[in-house]
Amino acid sequence: xxxxxxxxxxxxxxxxxxxxxxxxxxxxxxxxxxxxxxxxxxxxxxxxxxxxxxxxxxxxxxxxxxxxxxxxxxxxxxxxxxxxxxxxxxxxxxxxxxxxxxxxxxxxxxxxxxxxxxxxxxxxxxxxxxxxxxxxxxxxxxxxxxxxxxxxxxxxxxxxxxxxxxxxxxxxxxxxxxxxxxxxxxxxxxxxxxxxxxxxxxxxxxxxxxxxxxxxxxxxxxxxxxxxxxxxxxxxxxxxxxxxxxxxxxxxxxxxxxxxxxxxxxxxxxxxxxxxxxxxxxxxxxxxxxxxxxxxxxxxxxxxxxxxxxxxxxxxxxxxxxxxxxxxxxxxxxxxxxxxxxxxxxxxxxxxxxxxxxxxxxxxxxxxxxxxxxxxxxxxxxxxxxxxxxxxxxxxxxxxxxxxxxxxxxxxxxxxxxxxxxxxxxxxxxxxxxxxxxxxxxxxxxxxxxxxxxxxxxxxxxxxxxxxxxxxx
Amino acid sequence: xxxxxxxxxxxxxxxxxxxxxxxxxxxxxxxxxxxxxxxxxxxxxxxxxxxxxxxxxxxxxxxxxxxxxxxxxxxxxxxxxxxxxxxxxxxxxxxxxxxxxxxxxxxxxxxxxxxxxxxxxxxxxxxxxxxxxxxxxxxxxxxxxxxxxxxxxxxxxxxxxxxxxxxxxxxxxxxxxxxxxxxxxxxxxxxxxxxxxxxxxxxxxxxxxxxxxxxxxxxxxxxxxxxxxxxxxxxxxxxxxxxxxxxxxxxxxxxxxxxxxxxxxxxxxxxxxxxxxxxxxxxxxxxxxxxxxxxxxxxxxxxxxxxxxxxxxxxxxxx
Numbered sequence: 181x182x183x184x185x186x187x188x189x190x191x192x193x194x195x196x197x198x199x200x201x202x203x204x205x206x207x208x209x210x211x212x213x214x215x216x217x218x219x220x221x222x223x224x225x226x227x228x229x230x231x232x233x234x235x236x237x238x239x240x241x242x243x244x245x246x247x248x249x250x251x252x253x254x255x256x257x258x259x260x261x262x263x264x265x266x267x268x269x270x271x272x273x274x275x276x277x278x279x280x281x282x283x284x285x286x287x288x289x290x291x292x293x294x295x296x297x298x299x300x301x302x303x304x305x306x307x308x309x310x311x312x313x314x315x316x317x318x319x320x321x322x323x324x325x326x327x328x329x330x331x332x333x334x335x336x337x338x339x340x341x342x343x344x345x346x347x348x349x350x351x352x353x354x355x356x357x358x359x360x361x362x363x364x365x366x367x368x369x370x371x372x373x374x375x376x377x378x379x380x381x382x383x384x385x386x387x388x389x390x391x392x393x394x395x396x397x398x399x400x401x402x403x404x405x406x407x408x409x410x411x412x413x414x415x416x417x418x419x420x421x422x423x424x425x426x427x428x429x430x431x432x433x434x435x436x437x438x439x440x441x442x443x444x445x446x447x448x449x450x451x452x453x454x455x456x457x458x459x460x461x462x463x464x465x466x467x468x469x470x471x472x473x474x475x476x477x478x479x480x481x482x483x484x485x486x487x488x489x490x491x492x493x494x495x496x497x498x499x500x501x502x503x504x505x506x507x508x509x510x511x512x513x514x515x516x517x518x519x520x521x522x523x524x525x526x527x528x529x530x531x532x533x534x535x536x537x538x539x540x541x542x543x544x545x546x547x548x549x550x551x552x553x554x555x556x557x558x559x560x561x562x563x564x565x566x567x568x569x570x571x572x573x574x575x576x577x578x579x580x581x582x583x584x585x586x587x588x589x590x591x592x593x594x595x596x597x598x599x600x601x602x603x604x605x606x607x608x609x610x611x612x613x614x615x616x617x618x619x620x621x622x623x624x625x626x627x628x629x630x631x632x633x634x635x636x637x638x639x640x641x642x643x644x645x646x647x648x649x650x651x652x653x
Numbered sequence: 654x655x656x657x658x659x660x661x662x663x664x665x666x667x668x669x670x671x672x673x674x675x676x677x678x679x680x681x682x683x684x685x686x687x688x689x690x691x692x693x694x695x696x697x698x699x700x701x702x703x704x705x706x707x708x709x710x711x712x713x714x715x716x717x718x719x720x721x722x723x724x725x726x727x728x729x730x731x732x733x734x735x736x737x738x739x740x741x742x743x744x745x746x747x748x749x750x751x752x753x754x755x756x757x758x759x760x761x762x763x764x765x766x767x768x769x770x771x772x773x774x775x776x777x778x779x780x781x782x783x784x785x786x787x788x789x790x791x792x793x794x795x796x797x798x799x800x801x802x803x804x805x806x807x808x809x810x811x812x813x814x815x816x817x818x819x820x821x822x823x824x825x826x827x828x829x830x831x832x833x834x835x836x837x838x839x840x841x842x843x844x845x846x847x848x849x850x851x852x853x854x855x856x857x858x859x860x861x862x863x864x865x866x867x868x869x870x871x872x873x874x875x876x877x878x879x880x881x882x883x884x885x886x887x888x889x890x891x892x893x894x895x896x897x898x899x900x901x902x903x904x905x906x907x908x909x910x911x912x913x914x915x916x917x918x919x920x921x922x923x924x925x926x927x928x929x930x931x932x933x934x935x936x937x938x939x940x941x942x943x944x945x946x947x948x949x950x951x952x953x954x955x956x957x958x959x960x961x962x963x964x965x966x967x968x969x970x971x972x
Contacts, residue, residue, distance in 0.1 A: 289937035296942065313940045318727025401811065410917030412938060463811040465831050468917050529728075614938045618745070622923045627833040629921035638922075646743045 214527040226627055231325035235535040241274045241400035243536050244301035245523075246277030246284035251494070255561040263551050267543050273537045277301075284309075285521075288614075290406075295319050300526055300606040308520045309609050311353060320524040325448075326534050332542045337577035345608060346522055355538070357545040357552070357653075358489070358570040359520030361606045362420045363599045364388070364508045365486035367476050370395050370402065374482070381483070381508030381598055385450045388483065388511050389458065391393040395482035396460035403462035406456055406475055406484040407628065411468030414624030415617025416609075419517060420485050421447045423607050426514030430610040430650065431622075440639040448635045452627040474498060476505075484511065487519070488569040488596070495500035495564065502582045502591035503562065518606030520572075548573070548581045555588040565591040568600050619645045676808070715951075719946035735945035740935075742764040746948070748923050749931040752837060756903040756912075756927060759841040765901055769894070771884060772856035786854065793850035801914040805830075806841035830916050833924040840925055844911045852897060859893040860886065895967050902963075903956055909933065928952055 185497040201552045204219065235241075249256035257280075264276045285305045294300050295317040306314060309615040329335050338356065368378035369648045374394040382388040392404025408414045418439070419429050427443035430436065455461040462481075473490055475481035477500035494500040510516045523545075525537045544551035566589030573581050588592060591599075610616055688695075723732040740746050792800060807814040808829035816826040828840045867885045876884065887894070889969055912918060912925040918934070919926045928948065934946035 289933075292940050294936045295940075315726055316724045316940065410919060461664075463831075464809055466921065468916055577941055618919070618938070620933060621919055625919070626922045629828065630833065641744075648744070 181537065182306060186481075189236050223370050229531045231531065231534075232328060232330075233534060234275075234330065235271065235539055237271075237273055239273060239532040241532050241536040242277060243274060243303055243540065244277045244279060245303040245537075246279045246281065246301045247305040247523075248280040249309045250280040250282050252282070255563050257302065258324050258562075259549065259554075259557065259561060262557075263544050267621040268384050270543075271536065271539055274551070276540065280336070302526050302533055303540065304526065304531055305357075306354065306520065306522060306524055308356075308359070309348060309613055312349060312522060314353065315348060315508040318527055320353045321527055321529055321534055321535060322353060323355075323525060323538060324350075325592070326531075327352055331535070331538050332546055334548060334573075336577045337573050338546070339572045339574055341606065342520065342572045343643045345520070351391065354522040354524040355541045355546060356520055356570070356572055357541075359518065359572045360487035360489060360569050361510075361516045361518045361571075361604060362485055362487050363510050363516065363604075364483055365490060366483045366506045366508065367475065367479060367481060367504060369479055370398065370482045373398055378506050378586045379594075379598070381506060383508060383511060383513060383602075385446070385511045385606065389450060389454055389460075391484060392454055392460040394588045396458070401462075402480055402482070404458075404460035404482045406461060406467065406472040406481045406499055407624070408467050408469065408472065409621060409625040409628045410466040410526060412614055412617040412621055413468045415620030416517075416613075417485055418444075418447060418620045418624055419613075419617070420510065421512075421515050424510040424604075425517045426512065429616060430646070434611050435650050436641040437616075437638060437650070438449060439646075440643040444528040444639055445635055448623060448627045448633075448638065452623070452631075452633060452635065455628050456631045461539050461628070468473075476500075479504075488567045488599075491562055502566075507568070509599055509602040509604050513602060513604045516604040518608065520570075548577045549584065552583055553584070555584045559588040559590050561565035562590070566596075615642065615649045616646050619649070654872065655833045665672065676929060677911075681924060703814050714948045716949055716953075719942055720950045721943075721947075723943045724940075732943055736943040737951075739944050740948050740951070743931075743944075745923060745926055745931055749926045749928045752926055753906055753908065753928045755837050756908050757842060760844060760905040760908075761898070763841055764849060764852070764905070765898060768852035769856050772847070772860055773855045773886065775853070775857055775900060776860040784856065790850035790863055792847050795847070796866065797847060797910055798914060800847045801843060804839075804846070805915055808839055808843075827920045830925075831921055833921050836916060838921045840908075840911050840915055840920075843906075843915060847911075852901070855893060855897065856890065859890040863889040874927060899960060899963055906952070906956060 186433050249260055251257060260278060264278070267276070268274065272483075281303055291306070291310070292313070294304075295314060298319070300319060319329060327335065330336075332355070337602075342356050342359050343352065346352055346356065364381050366378060366381045371378040371381075371391075374391070374397070376391055376394060382391045388405060395402060395404035408417050422439055422443055424427060424445045425446060427441060428438040431438040451461070455465075462475075472481060472484045472486075474493050476484065477494040479500040484508075491500075491502065491507075492506050494505075495502055509538075523537075523541050529537070547553065552570075558565050566585060619642050623642045626633040626638045627635065680910060720736055721732055721734075722729055723735065771789060775782060776790070778785060795803075810816060810828050810831060813829070815829065819826060827835060830836050863885065867889070868881055869880045871885050907929050908927050909929040912920060912927055913930060913933075915924045916928050929952075932945045932948050932952075935941045935948060
C-alpha cells in the first residue's frame with residue numbers, strides 16, 4: 181500500500197513539477213517579450229519606400245501615440261477623438277492608438293527608463309532639450325527626407341529657430357507641437373491689493389524687488405516673489421535669470437562655465453536680499469516645479485518666473501482663473517530661456533509608419549485652423565484661447581492664427597500684452613543642462629536658506645564643478 | 654525548501670539493477686534515481702532560482718557590465734574606468750558619502766538605541782502591553798510617503814507644528830529642513846519615527862525570550878535596573894542586537910525616500926544628498942546609466958566588505 185501510494189505521489193510530483201516548470205517558462209517568456217516593434221501590430225506593407233512619396237492609401241498602418249489627454253481632461257480628450265475621426269476621413273488606412281498618462285506627458289525619470297527599454301510608442305512626446313538623450317539611446321528616426329511642403333504644407337511658416345532645435349548635423353528628428361519663452365508671471369489680484377499696476381509688470385530686478393516687498397506687506401502668509409531651489413529647478417531658473425540680464429551659463433566654446441561674473445552675483449544677491457533683508461519671499465524654500473504654481477493659484481504669491489503654459493496648468497488642475505494672471509517679459513529682457521515640446525518617431529519604424537506619423541502631426545499640431553489651432557472649437561469646449569503659446573508661426577500662418585486666436589479668445593488677452601508686445605530673444609539651454617542645474621541648485625538653495633551665505637564662494641565652487649562636468653563631456 | 658522525506662525502502666538502491674553492471678552504471682543509475690526522487694523539490698526550487706536569476710542576479714551582472722559601458726549617439730561602447738573616474742571627480746560624490754555616513758551615524762544613534770530602550774520599557778509593563786505595542790507599531794503601518802509628508806508639514810518654518818510648539822515655550826523658530834546644520838538631523842528624526850516600530854517589536858520578542866530566573870538571580874545578587882540590563886538583557890539579546898545593527902547599517906546606507914521627499918533630494922546646499930539619491934540623479938536625470946551603475950557598484954562593494962568584516966568580527970568575539 182505504502183509503495184503504491186508513493187508511486188502515485190511520485191507521479192503527481194512529476195506532473196506538478198512539469199506544470200510548475202511550464203508555467204514559469206511561459207511566464208518568463210511573457211515577461212521577456214520585448215516592447216512592440218514597429219511592424220508586429222497588424223500593419224501591412226506595400227507602400228512606397230520613397231520618403232517624398234505620399235502615404236499609400238492601401239498600406240494599413242497602426243500608430244501608437246503618447247500624450248493623448250487622460251479621461252480627467254474630458255474636453256481635450258473629446259477633441260483628440262474628434263481629430264482622430266477627422267484624420268481618418270483622409271487616412272482611413274491609419275489606425276491611431278492613443279496612450280495617455282496621468283499628470284505630465286513627460287516626466288524625465290520615466291522618459292529615461294522608457295528610452296532605455298525602447299518601449300516608447302511609435303510617435304512619442306519629448307521636450308526640445310531631449311534630442312541628445314534620444315540620439316544617445318538610438319531612439320528616433322531621421323525624418324528629414326519625409327518632411328516637405330507636401331507632407332507639412334505650413335513648413336515654410338514654422339520659425340526656423342524652433343526647427344533648428346530638433347536638428348542635429350542637419351538631420352531633422354522631430355516636429356514641434358508647442359514652444360515657449362519665459363517671462364514674469366504675476367497675480368493681478370495681489371498687484372491691485374498692493375497698489376501696483378497689474379498692466380505694467382516689473383521689467384527690472386530692482387522693480388521686482390520693490391513690488392515683491394509691497395506685496396509681502398499685505399501679510400496673511402503672502403509672498404511677493406517666489407523661486408525654485410530644488411530638483412534641479414533652481415539651476416534652471418538661475419539660467420533664465422542670468423540670460424535675462426544678458427549673461428550666460430556656459431561660454432561660447434561650451435567647455436567653460438561663464439556665470440561666475442558680476443551678473444551671476446547680481447542674480448544671487450538680489451534673491452538673498454529679497455529673502456533675508458526684505459523677507460518678501462516666504463520662509464518655505466527648497467521649492468520645485470508645482471510648488472510656486474500652488475502658491476500663486478491660491479493668492480499667496482505675487483510673482484515668479486514662468487512660461488505661459490503654467491497658467492493652463494493652474495487653471496485646469498488647481499482651479500485658478502485666467503483673469504487673475506498677467507505676464508510681462510523676463511526682468512532685464514536681454515534674452516530669455518526658450519523651450520518647447522515636440523513629437524519624434526521611434527527608430528526602426530517602417531516608411532509607411534513614418535509617413536502616417538508625420539501626417540498625423542501635420543493635421544493635429546501644424547495646420548492653422550485645424551487640430552490644436554481650431555480655436556473656435558476650443559472656445560466652445562471651454563478650453564483656453566488667447567495664451568501667447570504656441571508661438572512658432574511666421575508669415576501668413578502667423579497672421580491667420582493670431583487673428584483666429586484673438587477672435588475666439590476666452591481670456592482677457594490684454595493681460596499678456598506686456599509680454600507679447602516686448603518679445604525677448606530666445607536662448608537655448610546650456611549643454612549638459614541637468615548636470616549644471618544640479619550644481620547651481622546648491623547656490624540657489626544656499627542664498628535662500630542661509631542668511632550668511634557666501635555668494636562669492638558659492639559661485640566659485642559651482643564654477644569649478646561645472647568646469648569639471650564640461651571637461652568630461 | 655527541504656526535499657521530501659523518503660522511506661527506507663526508497664532510499665536503498667534498487668533491486669532491479671542488471672546483474673554484473675559496473676560501478677559507473679550503478680553510479681549513473683543512483684544519480685538518476687536521486688534526480689527522480691527530488692523532482693518535485695527541484696521543480697519548486699526552479700521558481701525561486703528563476704525569480705532570483707531574473708530579478709536579482711541578472712540585474713547585478715548587468716549593473717557590473719553597465720558600470721564599464723557608455724552610450725553615445727546610439728552606440729554602446731566599453732568605457733574602461735571612465736565611469737568610475739567620472740564619479741570620483743564629481744564633487745557631489747564625496748559630499749553624498751559624507752551625508753550618507755552622517756545619516757547612518759545619526760540613524761544608529763537614534764534608530765538603534767531608541768527602539769531598544771522602548772522595548773525594555775514596554776517589557777516591564779504588566780498590563781496593556783498589546784495596546785502599547787500597537788501604538789509603537791502604528792507609524793510603520795502608515796504609507797511611507799504619507800508619513801514623510803506629515804513631517805514635511807511639521808518642519809515647515811512658516812506654519813509648521815514644531816515651530817508653533819517652540820513658539821509656545823518662547824523658543825526661537827528653527828529652519829529645520831532648510832538649514833544645513835539641522836537638515837540631516839531632521840531627516841533622521843522623521844526616518845526613526847517611521848521605522849522604529851518594527852525594530853521595537855523584534856527587540857521585544859527577544860526580551861521576552863530571556864528566562865525570568867536570570868533576572869531573579871541578578872536581583873538576589875543586588876543588581877539594580879542598569880546592572881540587570883548590562884549583565885542580563887544585553888548579553889541575552891546580543892545575537893539579535895548584532896543582527897539588527899548590521900541590517901540597520903545596510904538599510905541606512907541606502908536611504909533615499911526620506912530625503913527625496915522631505916528636501917526634494919539635495920537639501921540646502923546639497924546637505925541631504927545621499928549616495929542612492931546621486932545614483933538616481935545620474936540614471937534618471939542625467940541619462941548616465943554607466944555612472945549610476947558604477948556608483949551602485951561602489952556602494953555594493955563597500956556594503957559587502959563591511960558585512961564580511963562585521964560577520965568575521967562577530968564570530969571571533971563569540972569564539
